Amino acid sequence: MTEMKTNFRGQLKHPNIVVSLPSGPEFGAKPILSYFEDAIRQGTVFGDGETVQMGWMILMLKATENGELDVWEPRFGDVPIVWERGASKTYRQLIVQKSVAEQLGVEPSFPSLRQSGVISPDFMASKNFQMFRNPSTGTDSGWLFTTEKNVSSDGRLASLFEIASKRPEVIPFLALPATSSVVLKDGLVKISHGKAEVRSDSNELLSRLPTSDLIG
Structure with a gap:
């Protein structure tokens, strides 16, 4: 599993955001993490239970016991949405949809x-x-x-x-x-x-x- 996190605690006093990819390339976590890093630097404050759209997908942030915010994504097949930890599908589908448009x-x-x-x-x-x-x-x-x-x-x-x-x-x-x-x-x-x-x-x-x- 690939796991990357922000490190703003000492500078911007924002909880770390953790992006995990249970499957997929390690570099896939970087663009997702960069989205949150850029938003935080511009003054956005994220909290537990908040959702953001990335590509066509929706990501949810869930607080952990140590005060960090984990990124969760929808699990397909369950209606209404059931959330699972990670962002593998979000990254893959973002890249594929962009690539199809490029064709x-x-x-x-x-x-x-x-x-x-x-x-x-x-x-x-x-x-x-x-x-x-x-x-x-x-x-x-x-x-x-x-x-x-x-x-x-x-x-x-x-x-x-x-x-x-x-x-x-x-x-x-x-x-x-x-x-x-x-x-x-x-x-x-x-x-x-x-x-x-x-x-x-x-x-x-x-x-x-x-x-x-x-x-x-």
Whole structure:
């Protein structure tokens, strides 16, 4: 396990923030820790039970017996959210979502896992799917998930966290900006934005996503 922490007690009198990565590269903890370090230097004071958004994920800080603040992240599969110590998934998914956006030459537009999307009745059980993003407003991420070209009239709202818990294949694409679309059919992936289009049969990153552990 990789574990890194801030050391502000003598200088800024802020509790140490501890970022652990039970799995994943050691350097993965550094950008997460840097976020908290920068915020603290600018005057932000974090406390027990506070949440922050990083990428599309939400991190929670939990006080320890020795007065430090541990970073916890959601455990997928449990609705409502159950928290687990560490930030491995947060780091991996942040990097993968940024990398997918780069394939189309666009900047990522991160939703929040607390925002909603619209799913068609057959989406959760279907092998193949399509997803389309409209502009995000308020609690609406703008994402539509379906097995058809358009979401049917009896589609329902669901949180992105619920959708991703049951269909983790969508996670790499959630930060694609408005007007983007994704098609997964028979193991092949096609992503598009405007006139730009990338397919998994000619792109190494996309070819690895359906069967990889990059988002786990």
